[in-house]
Amino acid sequence: MLQQLGTALRMTILLTVLTGLIYPGIVTGVCQLLFKDKADGSLILRNGQVIGSGLIGQNFAKPEYFHPRPSAAGNDGYDPTSSSGSNLGPTNQKLYDRIKASADQFRKDNPDYSGPIPADALTTSASGLDPHISVANAEAQAERVAKARGANLPIIKKLIASATEHRDLGFLGEPRVNVLALNLALDRQIPKTK
Amino acid sequence: MTGNGVFQIAIYFLVILALTKPMGVFMARLFEGKRTFLHPALRWLETFTYKLTGVNESTEQRWTQYTASLLAFSIFSFLFVYVLQRLQGVLPLNPQGFKNSLVSPDLAFNTAVSFVTNTNWQSYAGGESTLSYFVQMAALTVQNFGSAAAGIAVALALTRGFARQQVNSLGNFWVDLTRSVVYILLPVSFLAALFFCSQGVIQNLHPYTVAQTMEGAKQILAQGPVASQEAIKMLGTNGGGFFGANSAHPFENPTPLANFLQLLLIFVIPAGLTYMFGVIIGDRRQGWTIFSACAFMFLVGVFCCYWAEQRGNPTLAKLGIETNATIAQTGGNMEGKEIRFGIASSALFATVTTDASCGAVNGMHDSFTPLGGLIPLFNIQTGEVIFGGVGAGLYGILLYAIVAVFIAGLMVGRTPEYVGKKIEQKEVKMAMLALIVTAFSILVFAAVSSIIQFPSPTKDAKGQPVAQSYWNPPGPATANLANSGPHGFSEILYAYTSGTGNNGSAFGGINANTPWYNLTIGLAMLMGRFLFLIPLLAVAGSLAMKKKVGETLGTLPTHGPLFVGLLVGTVMLVGALTFFPALALGPIVEHYLMQNGKLFSVLLFAIGS
Structure with missing residues (x-):
């Protein structure tokens, strides 16, 4: 031994x-x-300033931007020093209340959208840092963004289409829209007129 | 379920099937001491290791020496991980300045046990807010290699027990360990790490990056040497994430393609080991039989989980949510899941990570539907034998094979035999011991934590508390849960199941970072690892001494569909009989309550008061 x-x-x-x-x-x-570039976190720079990572979601609340999913990371959401899901179970009253509040907010934010709300718009992701929303979620927000920017809806929809990432190799994962990339494209192509 | 989702799962299975034979052939050659195509490149590292550690490559060990080597290795590994964590504040590569005090003694104990036992249960809030780069690399990554290689070694010893006759040696632990690391774990991890980085997994030693978001807020982006750890975390079925969110974190698992490789890495060694078993004992059909039993249980599990998650939560559906899958969104239960993975890849990941003893997650199991969460829970409770952990899966399913031939032997009144070895009293006793220990650990710890109360601290004359309550905040241990009702019980049951099964995934709502949970779950991990594999090494020692008996007309064939059925039946029966009552109180009753729209409020206990 x-x-x-x-x-x-x-x-x-x-x-x-x-x-x-x-x-x-x-x-x-x-x-x-x-x-x-990737080893350092796929950082995105604008005017020499790091504005985020292309892989990490961030908060957007203004009507002229597309909004990400709700987030459970940190106190205000999208805190990469505290990645986490909500860990709320399916029979938890808190989950029900939170989703109900998110649904009401979504309806208020997007009065022109009347269809069923895409599930991802009301649920928190596993990491709390999900950079994506579903295509349906983006389309549900399109009219609000168009109005806030004084732009035509078809232009916004075209931007969504070009920001859509398809399944890897044609079958892996799900189609998705990177919120930060889409909002950057919006600012580039349809600067908000004040 | 969508056609594309089913297709993803089918392709995944087919790729694993295709990798099984080449992987198995390679490992059989390697561990029988033959030259492989990697020897010209790596043989020097192997001999260099022997020279430095004083290992004689040609010496073989009896089962007791083999076990002693494993235990000695585990003890030093434990000490290293414990000490490095406790000293992180004075060690290098700590750009965020994480202090020693972030890792309390009970937490350091829990984490050290966790990584040494290949569990990788993480009690701390998240690596990004707790551990320095140095600890992540020199403590945790090292154990990802070491504990995985040790698991493969035990599986090899048991395989040799079946293959050899009338000898008392089972191979050399140090040689098996070294070969696993040098020829399998290191080269595959290296390539996988590069691929992960090409997909966007980070790999640097920078301080965290401060970003100013488009809306002007401050966002601190955690950094670190993630890709190197990610690769071995999956390949070694370890599962301990660099970040709190594990493989759901975009810096750990950025694309569906990276996700697919992570899934492949989990199963590639365990599936290959089934074939290697067949090669080494000289009957490849036996290997394919084990593979088939695993494949059957895997496919049933994954489709049950996928079905339940896609069906979603009827209570929430009433709030006007789209629950059906359409072209533009996934529907289903998206709480705790990432868009890029959707329902299918998340359900697949949850099933694979618990079939094996991996425990990495790309979605939060705590937020799964009751039946979707039941699958991972039950997978671990079977002992993670559905391909299973590296090494641990093979020795686990061989244990069930021993029990299966014993039961069949009782039914037809013959001495049970498995692959030419008579299974006698000693083998069956040891197999049952391993099964009973794990059941005991899961059920008793879960039961105690469900009812135990911690007294309030005693107060002096002025009403000031004199002694802080050490073990847990005063009140019931269930106050540490994030959910109440049956789901809360599931959180506790899952915690001890995951610990005992050396899995490491969690129903993460439970706050297990208190001395009570850290020590009891730590104990569960130790029992689940060592009181499971020591009896099996004893079995290996006893089998190696026996003579092989020839096959006669009266021999029950242990290959073919009949034995697959018998093996699957044994796994299910033992699992169901042992754990059904506990599962009925957790996920099963929750399922029916959810169908009826019942909701539970969390009872608010002030934690820390």
């Missing part, structure tokens, strides 16, 4: 150096070399 302990100690030290320092070190080096 004593001999096993010696071997065990040496093996633990060796693995710590090999898999805990050398392996992540080399991966960091190679990734920084090959995929620098």
Whole structure:
């Protein structure tokens, strides 16, 4: 047993150096070399200032922007230092109340939309940082955004269509719209007239 | 369920099926000491390891020495992880300045046990707010390799027990461990990490980035060496996320394609091990039989889960939500799920991660529908034998095979045999011991936590508390839950199930970061790991000593559809008989209440008062 302990100690030290320092070190080096932008978090800059990451959702509340899903990350939502889902179960009164409040808010924000509300617009994501909304959710908000920007609805819909990401390899995952990318495109193409 | 969703699941299964044989052939060659195509590139690292650690490659160990080596390795691993966490404040690579005090002794104990036992239950709020890059790399990533390799080693020892005869040696733990790391875990992780990074998984050592959002708010973007940890987290069926949200976090799992690779990494070694078992014992049909039993249980589970999640929550549907899938949105239960994965990929992930002892999540199981959440829970309770964890899955299903031939033997009145070895009193006793220990740990801890009360701290004459209540805030332990009613019970049951099963996923609403939960769940993880694999190593030792018996007309064939049925039946029967009462009080009753629109308010206990 004593001999096993010696071997065990040496093996633990060796693995710590090999898999805990050398392996992540080399991966960091190679990734920084090959995929620098992605390895650093797919950051998006505007006028030299980091405005977020293309992979991480952020809050939008103004009517001229598309709104993301509700978020349970941090106190105000979309806090990447506190990624989390709501962890509310299906029979929790709090979940029901929260979704009801979100539904009322959604109807108030989008008076021109009368169809059933897409599920993703009322539910919090698993990470609380979901950068996407469903295509249906974006389309439900299109009229509000168009009015707030004094733009034609077809132009907005065209922007949604061009911001839509399709399933990977044609079958993996779901079609989705990146909210930050769409809102950036809006600001570029239809600057809000004051 | 949508056609595309079913298609995704089918393609996933077919790719695993295609990888099983090549992976199994490779591992069989590797662990039988033959040269593989990787030897020219990596043999030097293997011999270098032996030289540095003083291991003699050609020495073999008896089952007791093999077990002692495993335990000694686990003890030092535990100490390393514990100490590195407690000292993170003075160690390098800590750009956010996380202090030692963020990791209390009970939390450090829980996390160290968790990563050493391949559980990766995470009691802390989230890596992004608790642990330095150094701890994530040099403590947690290392255990992702070490605990996975140790699991493969145990499976190898048991396989050799069946394959060999009249010897008392089972191989060398250190050699098996080294070969797993050098030829499988490291090279595959390296390539997978690069692919993940190309998809957007971050890999850097920068301080967190401060962004100013489009609406002018401040957003702090957590950073870190994520891709390197992500790869081995999946390949080693560890499952401990770099971030709190685990594989749901866009920096851990940014695209459906990355998600697909994560799913493949979970099953590739466990599925390959079934084939390797067949090769090493010299009867490939036996390997395919185990594979088929696993595949059957996997497919039933995944479609039940997918069906339940797509069906959604009828109570919420009344609020005017679209619940049916359309071209432009997924419908179903989207609470706690990411858009890019939708319902199908989330249900698939939840099933795969609990079939195996992975425990990574890309959706929050706590917010699944009752039946959708029942599948992961029951998967773990079966002992994670549906392909299972790396190594742990194979030795778990072989345990069930022993029980299955024993039951069949009783029915027809013959001495049970499995792959040419007589299964006698000792083997059956040890197998039952392993099953009883896990059931005991899950059910007793869950029962105690459901009823235990913690007294208020005693007060002095002025009414000031003299002693803080150490174990848990005063009041019932159920005050730590985020949900009440049957769902609250499910949270507790899931916690001890996940700990004992060395899974690590959670019904995450439970606040388990108190000494009471940290220590009891830590104990559950230790029991589930070591009191499960030590009896099996004893079985391996006893089997290796036995002579192989020839196949006769009276031998019950342990390959083919009949035995697949028997094996599946045994897993289901043992699981159902043991856990049905507990499941009835949790997810099953919740399902019926949900159908009737019943809602539960959380009883508000002031935590920390």
